[in-house]
Amino acid sequence: MENTRPSPLAALTTIYLLIPVPFFAFGWLRPPFDWLTTAVAVLAIGAAIYALVPAGRQISWKMIKSALKSFWPALLLIVAWTAFSGIGGFGLQNSDYKSHNALFKALIFDSWPLQMTFEGKVVNIVYYVGYYLPAAAFGKLFGWQAANVFIFVWALAGLWLSFLWFGRMAGNLGEGRRWWKLLVAALFFCLASGMDVIGYYGYLGKAFEWGKHIEIWAKPIQYTSQTALLYWVPQHTLAAWLVAGLTFACLEDVRDFRYLGLAIAASVLWSPFGMVGIAPYLLGLLIVFLWRRQLPELLKPASLSLNIASLWLAAVNLLYISSNQYDFPSGLLWNLVKDRGEYISVLVLFLLLEFVLPAGAVIWLARALRRGEDSAPKMPWGVFALAGMVLTVLPLFKMGYNNDIVMRGSIPSLLVLWAFAVHMLVDAMQHLKHRRVILPFVVLVIFLLVGSYTSFSEIGRSVYRMKFGAPALDKVKPMAEATYPHIVAQRIGEDDTLFYRYLGR
Numbered sequence: 297m298e299n300t301r302p303s304p305l306a307a308l309t310t311i312y313l314l315i316p317v318p319f320f321a322f323g324w325l326r327p328p329f330d331w332l333t334t335a336v337a338v339l340a341i342g343a344a345i346y347a348l349v350p351a352g353r354q355i356s357w358k359m360i361k362s363a364l365k366s367f368w369p370a371l372l373l374i375v376a377w378t379a380f381s382g383i384g385g386f387g388l389q390n391s392d393y394k395s396h397n398a399l400f401k402a403l404i405f406d407s408w409p410l411q412m413t414f415e416g417k418v419v420n421i422v423y424y425v426g427y428y429l430p431a432a433a434f435g436k437l438f439g440w441q442a443a444n445v446f447i448f449v450w451a452l453a454g455l456w457l458s459f460l461w462f463g464r465m466a467g468n469l470g471e472g473r474r475w476w477k478l479l480v481a482a483l484f485f486c487l488a489s490g491m492d493v494i495g496y497y498g499y500l501g502k503a504f505e506w507g508k509h510i511e512i513w514a515k516p517i518q519y520t521s522q523t524a525l526l527y528w529v530p531q532h533t534l535a536a537w538l539v540a541g542l543t544f545a546c547l548e549d550v551r552d553f554r555y556l557g558l559a560i561a562a563s564v565l566w567s568p569f570g571m572v573g574i575a576p577y578l579l580g581l582l583i584v585f586l587w588r589r590q591l592p593e594l595l596k597p598a599s600l601s602l603n604i605a606s607l608w609l610a611a612v613n614l615l616y617i618s619s620n621q622y623d624f625p626s627g628l629l630w631n632l633v634k635d636r637g638e639y640i641s642v643l644v645l646f647l648l649l650e651f652v653l654p655a656g657a658v659i660w661l662a663r664a665l666r667r668g669e670d671s672a673p674k675m676p677w678g679v680f681a682l683a684g685m686v687l688t689v690l691p692l693f694k695m696g697y698n699n700d701i702v703m704r705g706s707i708p709s710l711l712v713l714w715a716f717a718v719h720m721l722v723d724a725m726q727h728l729k730h731r732r733v734i735l736p737f738v739v740l741v742i743f744l745l746v747g748s749y750t751s752f753s754e755i756g757r758s759v760y761r762m763k764f765g766a767p768a769l770d771k772v773k774p775m776a777e778a779t780y781p782h783i784v785a786q787r788i789g790e791d792d793t794l795f796y797r798y799l800g801r
Contacts, residue, residue, distance in 0.1 A: 316429040323408025370482035380758040384448030385766040388758040398778035403432035422789035426565035427531035444766035454534040461541020465715035488714040489521030489750035490650030507757030523751035535563040536570030540708035554599035557606030564613035569704035619793035657740035683709040
């Protein structure tokens with residue numbers, strides 16, 4: 297009998313991303329929309345759990361031991377990496393946590409929907425709260441300390457799912473139970489970055505300072521390292537990584553598409569900028585499905601019903617996010633910068649250091665592997681080309697004072713870049729007897745090692761200033777005072793919007 301079920305990883309990812317939706321519906325929507333939204337989310341979660349049952353029945357103790365033997369070094373590395381992230385008070389909390397903790401505290405101790413007094417006026421908060429809601433609900437029951445432990449475990453679960461997707465994108469490195477492949481993948485999943493060290497110390501000529509946050513060298517554009525993404529903005533990062541992995545999986549197995557709409561709709565509440573970065577890949581998927589004549593598969597009852605249900609969740613979440621007052625700069629950077637000549641020179645250097653040189657080394661190594669008796673692994677190079685186009689176009693725009701559209705919209709494409717790099721490295725390690733492979737292999741390794749300094753600098757700062765335990769509750773400021781007023785203003789919603797007129801409490 298033909299297997300008609302999607303992968304367990306796709307189902308688990310969808311469940312994880314959907315869990316915040318009922319909490320949002322309960323706190324932000326008026327009846328009957330709260331009940332409808334909750335029902336859609338719970339039924340979708342139920343369908344995903346039902347799809348997991350056959351896979352769960354096949355699990356044996358022998359399979360568990362075999363999986364642990366392969367995965368434990370990578371798992372240990374990722375747990376250690378997360379332990380310095382600042383999430384839940386485990387490790388140093390970087391400056392963004394002034395705002396993160398203020399929001400988290402408000403979600404725990406204030407009534408929903410969130411409001412605050414800003415400049416003498418009570419205003420609605422419109423922000424991507426998906427990541428925080430399960431832990432905040434737990435905190436309402438068990439307090440601040442328990443909520444911080446919960447959010448650490450919650451983030452770690454999402455992080456492990458993200459790594460499993462990364463391994464699949466990098467070529468199913470778990471095949472053959474080769475633990476060293478998974479460990480290599482985990483190292484680059486944690487440490488990969490563009491070569492910011494050259495831009496910061498070379499181009500800007502800054503004096504060396506270990507532990508410095510160096511990714512700001514090309515202001516107002518930035519592509520963030522894997523470590524900085526987790527250590528500064530997990531609320532954006534986890535959803536963007538997970539949806540990137542699921543989107544990539546749909547190319548390999550169209551059955552996974554039944555969950556894609558739900559995952560994206562739910563993730564709007566986590567990171568709308570991350571979902572903007574996914575949009576080009578959705579267009580690419582449509583083209584591939586048309587080319588392969590797979591559209592009938594998408595119209596099967598299971599896929600059609602779940603994706604139709606996702607439209608309601610997407611509408612609710614988009615209406616909520618779009619109710620923001622958008623009091624921040626946006627548009628083409630060419631029209632916003634003061635010195636266009638400097639912008640062009642920085643842009644060219646930025647693109648070279650952040651992805652063009654590493655991507656070029658990946659292609660060079662792939663060509664070397666393809667020559668002669670060996671062949672490069674079969675990979676969807678169209679996805680790699682699309683990632684390159686996205687990473688080239690994003691720095692032309694600005695949205696937000698810190699240009700969130702570039703920093704967060706790039707997350708999916710950067711994950712593709714690093715996954716392809718790992719795929720090439722692992723494959724090349726088995727063919728280093730061929731001279732033609734050695735030089736591009738060494739060049740790619742050098743680029744990745746130079747780039748990893750950015751992540752090591754972030755980790756080093758956390759290790760040097762290590763802290764443990766939830767921040768003192770009395771030290772966490774109210775949302776309106778946690779950061780600069782113009783940044784606070786980016787989180788204010790407009791009352792006269794479709795969401796607040798018809799859906800919101």
